[in-house]
Amino acid sequence: MATAEEYLIEKLADRKQAGTYRSLKPENRLVDFCSNDYLGFARSQVLKDAIAKELTLHTGQNNGSTGSRLISGNLIYTEDLEQSIAAYHNAEKGLLFNSGYDANVGLFSSLPQKGDTIIHDELIHASIIDGARLSHANRYTFRHNDLESLEAKLKQAKGICYVVIESVYSMDGDSPPIVDILNLTERYGAYLIADEAHAVGLYPAGLISHLGLADKVFARVVTFGKALGCHGAIVLGSDALRNYLINFARSFIYTTAASFHQLAAIKMAYQLLAAAKQDIDQLKQVIGWFKEGTDVNAAQPLIASDSAIQCILLYSNGKAMELAALLQDKGLDVRAILSPTVAKGAERIRICLHSYNTYQEIDSLTCTINTFAHAK
Template identity: 50%
Template sequence: MYRDDFLQAKLNERKAQDAFRVLRLQEGKADFCSNDYLGITHRQLLKENGLSTGSTGSRLLAGNWPIMETVEKEIAAFHQAEAALLFNSGYDANLGLLSSVPQKGDTIIYDQLSHASIRDGIRLSFAQAFSFAHNDLADLEKKIQAATGNIFIVTESVFSMDGDICPLKELVAIAKQYHAHLIIDEAHATGVIGAQGEGLVQATQTQEAIFARVHTFGKAVGCHGAVVLGSNQLRDYLINFARSLIYSTALSPAAVGAIQQAYQLFPSMHTERTVLQQWIKQLTSAKLKYPLMPSTTAIQPLLVPGNQEARALAKQLQKAGLDVRPILYPTVPKGGERLRIVLHAFNTQAEINQLIQVLS
């Protein structure tokens, strides 16, 4: 057996912090943890499409299939963008976009609660970068005033751990004032926010003011992959400089076919979005033992400070047949430990009632 004992010290640190991560199966419990907001995956609404399960290479070599360019045009049209470029995942999209576009001498200013993929893309950039306090417009302006070069403001429309929404119209106004470029990650808004699930940018009719949007497909859209929306010039730039695109085997035609099916399906899922809002209203109006963080989305974080306390309450819910997962330090700051309750259109009234009963 290979001697890799040098890894054990860091693993022991995690265990001492009661923050050791393990992989777990769902085990047939009521789903209150997945990002399958509309139930496209739960109900297996996407069918086998008979397309190739392998793309055979990078899109710059043998991996560029006709269906890819067709679907990119369809997605761009739906999202009212000039152009679209598919990536293998939201992580790859953020990594490719943020590592390649901002240059040395430029400045990236990002919300401090931005996803790890945004942070990692920024780490790979040669631009200087500063975070601003979460959704704090005054702090953002303060950071902008010290910026140099091209300025990029990066945030999420719906935040994955807090469930709250960015003040997009105000961000657009600030970006215009300082000639900054807005990049919006719509991962948790796609399929859910807007009359057709088009996302927060189009719901607020700000698409003309956004430099780049990232939509991902592994959540409400029910499949896999992501897309960057922007100008034709941005698409050309990413094809030439985004390493996560250039040096990755492309999505398979079967995967892209599933994306195409999903985009034909989720815009008309009005009933599911209505049911989701009904469950959100019922949970947020209930009197619970621990406080819910302010959120009007399907992500409803219940603050349970302390890793041990959050784990204990999660285990209590698991025993009741409810699959709710704790989010622990260091994923969130100390004191910000929580249960990340995720509501779905396919949850039943009985499941919602049981959830509220246990949490009360």
């Protein structure tokens, strides 16, 4: 019988042989085409200065929160921040979580019960799947953005039914037909939940608010580690939902609350976002410049997307790693997305565009991609 250490070594060796081994890499000096810092907030000196100023206005606050929010870690500052964020996103209430992963696990492990139904897009975030598994509810997957597939699953639903989408998908960068999905959920008496992690930024308050649908969506999850450039997340919904999560979401109840520094960073990031029209307009121009300059082919297509996430399908781990390595040799930080992170046959490079990417950097990126795509 193998020892625990031998088991670990064997499983890691299997990953290496399959070409799917993951390892941590330190920061580099390459041009950023891989981070989720779409508006440059994470590197913003303006945001750093605003956070520092906010901290000086609250010098009496502790370095750490000292406990969970149900014991010693709750602040009036936190509750005021939650209410201001909820108002920004046109929601009744919001509850802060320490990360997007915590928010999704907390929401989906506690809200649906045994006998209820969760129906989610096949490309949904892993954290939502993990939370749904913990709920013991019936769980169905529908084909990506496929209304017929969704309706077939709705016909099988039992109990309270929750349909889950991302408003901008993290691995493809596309958006679902949200209005059509809402029409279906209303017809079948289901409730729509939207993860807006990658929508906020290009759409300041998220795509749901942008479309004027905030009052029709049961819950939204907004994370702060992408375009907002800091850390944490909030679940948006009704007052009843907020109180329910305080009482039943284990990832909220049994964790130390965020530090004051984290809360101040979130508050200042939202103030910066409210004044970020120029950055958002620049990001839109960068996206357009990239799409106009990219000349790929049917064998290596660019997935249709109007967001800051642009992906080229390579259909194998080997090809994806080859193109990623070529781009990195050119000084461009583009990463390969390999199976099993994506389904086998859906391997790709994932390009994240930012308001701070220059046109010269985009030209270097597209020229290298085009040369690779048309190589004999």
